[in-house]
Amino acid sequence: MHSFTSWLLVLGCALHLHIVSALVPSANLSSVLSSLHLNLSPATEIFDPNETQRWTTHDAPTYVVGVRPATEVDVQNLVVFAALHRIPFLATGGAHGFTTSYGALHNGILLDLSQFRTVSVDADANTMTIGAGVRFGDVYEPLYNAGKEITTGTSSCVGMLGATLGGGVGRYNGIHGMILDALISVRLITAAGEVVTASTMENSDLFWAVRGAGFNYGIVIEATYRVTDLTSQLVANADFNFPLNASTAIMSYLKSLETEMPEKLSLIALVSYVAEYGGLTFTLNAAYPGPKEELVQLLNPLLDKIAPLRQNISVVPWKDLTYAGFFAAEPSMAACVKGLYRNVYGGSVQSYNISSFDSFFHDMQGFYSKYPDAQSSVFFIEQFSRNKTMSFSAGSTAYPYRDITAHLLWNFGYPAGSLEDTVNEFAVSARASLQASSGFSPQQIYVNYGHGDESPDVLYGAHKLPKLRSLKQLWDPENVFRFNHPLV
Ligand SMILES: Cc1cc2nc3c(=O)[nH]c(=O)nc-3n(C[C@H](O)[C@H](O)[C@H](O)COP(=O)(O)OP(=O)(O)OC[C@H]3O[C@@H](n4cnc5c(N)ncnc54)[C@H](O)[C@@H]3O)c2cc1C
Numbered sequence: 001m002h003s004f005t006s007w008l009l010v011l012g013c014a015l016h017l018h019i020v021s022a023l024v025p026s027a028n029l030s031s032v033l034s035s036l037h038l039n040l041s042p043a044t045e046i047f048d049p050n051e052t053q054r055w056t057t058h059d060a061p062t063y064v065v066g067v068r069p070a071t072e073v074d075v076q077n078l079v080v081f082a083a084l085h086r087i088p089f090l091a092t093g094g095a096h097g098f099t100t101s102y103g104a105l106h107n108g109i110l111l112d113l114s115q116f117r118t119v120s121v122d123a124d125a126n127t128m129t130i131g132a133g134v135r136f137g138d139v140y141e142p143l144y145n146a147g148k149e150i151t152t153g154t155s156s157c158v159g160m161l162g163a164t165l166g167g168g169v170g171r172y173n174g175i176h177g178m179i180l181d182a183l184i185s186v187r188l189i190t191a192a193g194e195v196v197t198a199s200t201m202e203n204s205d206l207f208w209a210v211r212g213a214g215f216n217y218g219i220v221i222e223a224t225y226r227v228t229d230l231t232s233q234l235v236a237n238a239d240f241n242f243p244l245n246a247s248t249a250i251m252s253y254l255k256s257l258e259t260e261m262p263e264k265l266s267l268i269a270l271v272s273y274v275a276e277y278g279g280l281t282f283t284l285n286a287a288y289p290g291p292k293e294e295l296v297q298l299l300n301p302l303l304d305k306i307a308p309l310r311q312n313i314s315v316v317p318w319k320d321l322t323y324a325g326f327f328a329a330e331p332s333m334a335a336c337v338k339g340l341y342r343n344v345y346g347g348s349v350q351s352y353n354i355s356s357f358d359s360f361f362h363d364m365q366g367f368y369s370k371y372p373d374a375q376s377s378v379f380f381i382e383q384f385s386r387n388k389t390m391s392f393s394a395g396s397t398a399y400p401y402r403d404i405t406a407h408l409l410w411n412f413g414y415p416a417g418s419l420e421d422t423v424n425e426f427a428v429s430a431r432a433s434l435q436a437s438s439g440f441s442p443q444q445i446y447v448n449y450g451h452g453d454e455s456p457d458v459l460y461g462a463h464k465l466p467k468l469r470s471l472k473q474l475w476d477p478e479n480v481f482r483f484n485h486p487l488v
Pocket of ligand 1: 113153159219221
């Protein structure tokens with residue numbers, strides 16, 4: 001409480017900010033806030049940081065105040081102020097980041113970007129410009145209504161820039177490449193509080209670094225992306241449930257597509273606990289922008305081998321694809337529900353070792369049985385064609401791992417404070433054994449799927465780090481932007 005009060009006083013004195021709303025919890029804080037003469041723009045909101053929950057409370061940062069700036073200048077002022085007084089802060093878009101490195105942020109400022117949720121599509125120029133706080137779900141309608149598309153992630157409530165700045169994995173990777181491959185330019189607020197444009201023409205080194213490690217260099221207040229005509233207005237979406245004994249067939253099917261994955265096909269396998277199906281259950285989601293019959297034909301090699309417990313195959317407009325997937329279960333999968341305790345680990349595969357996966361699934365089944373409190377835990381395999389992603393030159397962006405065949409993601413849910421060591425031990429061991437047989441050595445993990453215990457080499461690529469670090473020294477020598485998988 002003391003630190004909150006004292007630095008708010010500093011905040012007031014330093015910036016002469018004007019408080020518009022003071023939604024603070026205690027009478028003491030209210031009186032401190034209302035006595036200050038703050039000078040942020042009138043629509044800026046100051047709020048109790050506990051009111052805005054993150055997707056996971058695991059290793060979450062702690063704040064003494066939340067600020068929801070309304071203008072670019074407000075953001076500049078806040079960054080300058082925080083840097084000057086060495087107050088830690090975290091720019092926050094969709095609040096879906098889950099790295100344990102956030103736990104190093106104590107008593108800071110939550111710099112909430114949710115007043116910057118504008119989306120503007122220029123259909124003639126084939127571009128889309130978005131504000132800093134836009135979520136994937138914000139772009140579906142404007143793009144679709146203009147007859148356009150872009151790769152998005154598989155959850156509507158994830159911040160588009162939070163995902164893009166690390167890479168951007170999604171169902172249309174096979175058609176368009178990583179989300180960051182669609183970036184044309186960004187307006188970025190630097191650690192010095194300056195606004196710079198970065199593109200291949202301007203500050204091109206910074207633009208290189210922004211595409212793969214962007215959150216280490218500043219706050220992207222606005223970004224312009226290349227968009228394309230819709231591949232197909234209608235997208236075929238198929239969902240299947242399979243029991244544990246289907247694991248070899250499913251993994252053999254994924255493996256058969258390792259090198260020959262059709263560009264328009266995306267496959268996401270979800271492992272979860274479903275009591276009525278006897279515990280560990282697979283949900284396979286397949287999407288395909290094209291006729292349903294073509295999708296079914298691509299799935300037949302799997303469906304000829306095993307009969308699903310349940311299935312649903314539908315055709316939906318592109319804008320609704322995220323909501324249709326997994327039996328239209330986005331809300332019940334808790335992808336958008338905030339404030340739960342989730343402990344997340346990532347991994348990757350170049351080439352599947354089927355027996356390693358089979359034995360992991362049996363271990364996971366044992367884990368579910370032994371720890372009923374952790375039965376909300378889920379595991380994902382995301383497989384998209386990598387051909388388009390690899391068609392961009394490896395040196396064109398900081399993103400290091402264009403050759404990943406499939407991304408792995410463990411999301412452990414259990415009551416806070418219980419099972420922590422058990423889960424971490426299980427997760428580290430599962431990740432190590434799948435990684436050891438993945439075909440990648442050294443280990444490669446998409447930075448946005450990193451747990452937080454990996455070395456920067458693993459997340460950013462040892463070959464990219466020297467340039468990333470020298471650019472970091474140039475643009476953020478005091479390491480102000482250091483809480484999301486820090487480079488240094
Ligand atoms: C349920 C779920 C589904 C996911 N699905 C996908 C997916 O399909 N594809 C994929 O690639 N990733 C996915 N992710 C991972 C996601 O990309 C990362 O968690 C990402 O960091 C989330 O960004 P955010 O804005 O939502 O989160 P935040 O926690 O708000 O931000 C994450 C980090 O990015 C920084 N940041 C956010 N906005 C900006 C900005 N405008 N300028 C500078 N820095 C910024 C923040 O400071 C923070 O360090 C998913 C995560 C979850 C939890």
